[in-house]
Amino acid sequence: MKNQDRTTPQGKTHPEPEQTPPHKKEVDATAVSFMSLLRYSSWKDYLYMIIGTLGSSADGTTMPLFSIFFGSIPDDFQSGNGDRIVDAASRISLDFLYLGIGSFVTAYLGFVCWMIVGETQGIEIRKRYFQSLLQQEIGFYDSINPNELSTKISEECFNIQQGIGEKVPTFCYSIAMLLAGLIIGYIRGWQLALVLTAFMPVMVITGAIFVLSNQKLTKINNEAYARAGAVSEEVLNAIRTVVSLGGQQRETKRYEQILEENKSPIIRYSILAGCLLYWLHYVCHVWYLCSWLLCRLKIH
Numbered sequence: 001m002k003n004q005d006r007t008t009p010q011g012k013t014h015p016e017p018e019q020t021p022p023h024k025k026e027v028d029a030t031a032v033s034f035m036s037l038l039r040y041s042s043w044k045d046y047l048y049m050i051i052g053t054l055g056s057s058a059d060g061t062t063m064p065l066f067s068i069f070f071g072s073i074p075d076d077f078q079s080g081n082g083d084r085i086v087d088a089a090s091r092i093s094l095d096f097l098y099l100g101i102g103s104f105v106t107a108y109l110g111f112v113c114w115m116i117v118g119e120t121q122g123i124e125i126r127k128r129y130f131q132s133l134l135q136q137e138i139g140f141y142d143s144i145n146p147n148e149l150s151t152k153i154s155e156e157c158f159n160i161q162q163g164i165g166e167k168v169p170t171f172c173y174s175i176a177m178l179l180a181g182l183i184i185g186y187i188r189g190w191q192l193a194l195v196l197t198a199f200m201p202v203m204v205i206t207g208a209i210f211v212l213s214n215q216k217l218t219k220i221n222n223e224a225y226a227r228a229g230a231v232s233e234e235v236l237n238a239i240r241t242v243v244s245l246g247g248q249q250r251e252t253k254r255y256e257q258i259l260e261e262n263k264s265p266i267i268r269y270s271i272l273a274g275c276l277l278y279w280l281h282y283v284c285h286v287w288y289l290c291s292w293l294l295c296r297l298k299i300h
Contacts, residue, residue, distance in 0.1 A: 037160060038117075040124040045117050052113030056169040059106040060176025062099055064184045069095050071188075110169040118165030122157045129153055151229030155222050192294055199287045203280065210276040217269040224262040231255050 038045070069092060133149065185193030235242055235251045242251055 037121060037164065040121060040128070041117070042120075045120055048113040048117050052110045052117070052169055053172050054110075055106040055108075055113065056110030056172035057176040059103055059110055060173040060178075061180040062103040062106070063177050064180040065099060066096075067181075068184065068188075069099070107173075110172065111166070114169045115165040118161040118163075121164055122161040125160060126153065126157055129157075150233065152222075152226045155226065159218070159222075195290055195294055196287060199283060199290075202283050206276055206280050206283065210273060210280070213269050213273045213276065217266060217273065220262050220265055220269070224259055228255055228258045231258060 038049075041049075073092060130153075182193065182197070185196070231251070231254055235255075242248060
């Protein structure tokens with residue numbers, strides 16, 4: 001930065017002291033643990049978490065129980081007596097009805113409780129984020145784009161709410177269904193369960209890569225929309241100046257350029273996610289084929 005000269009009342013010029021640029025604070029991009037997202041929870045929130053976890057886990061066990069009921073249908077209908085078939089159908093229908101009601105109640109409790117926790121945590125994080133912004137020094141706002149703050153906080157809090165309110169009960173549901181399915185499978189038919197378990201590492205690795213690619217894709221989208229949102233907010237705040245100077249086309253191109261910069265990585269990660277999803281379905285079909293062959297060998 002070149003020094004600027006200033007003129008004193010006596011007519012002498014003295015060099016202006018060199019201005020040092022404000023220190024840009026490095027953003028800590030380290031991923032935080034899941035429990036750190038729940039640091040602002042109260043005892044009511046912890047109670048909701050317990051009820052929601054138990055409800056989602058109980059809902060996950062209903063699908064393996066459905067398979068047991070379906071498996072008993074051929075055995076009950078093999079007898080040629082019509083009255084026994086009607087009685088068996090009535091009993092199985094009631095079992096399905098009770099299991100469906102239980103699944104509805106447990107799923108409702110699981111999702112509602114965790115949705116309440118996600119909303120309360122999102123509101124509390126917004127409050128503390130705004131309070132932290134008010135306590136920052138002036139140099140902090142020189143090192144960032146203030147127009148990105150509103151877009152960034154809304155998107156990040158939405159992701160936190162969605163992660164706590166929807167992903168946690170889905171995770172508990174999936175884990176409970178997996179464990180219940182393995183237990184029931186090894187009890188009712190360990191040979192078939194052993195063959196199906198051999199495919200689990202391939203499916204787990206594929207699913208993990210699929211989740212990581214989706215996380216990367218979401219991160220790129222959020223960064224692009226945060227920058228584009230900052231441009232739109234800046235233009236809208238000075239819309240009279242932009243229109244008076246005829247800068248509509250220029251600002252539109254600047255907005256489109258920000259979105260176009262992230263187009264190619266978004267396409268790459270989308271193609272990767274599609275290929276992984278296709279591979280996951282292919283493994284499932286091979287899984288079904290091996291199950292069918294094993295059943296044929298057991299029959300013969």
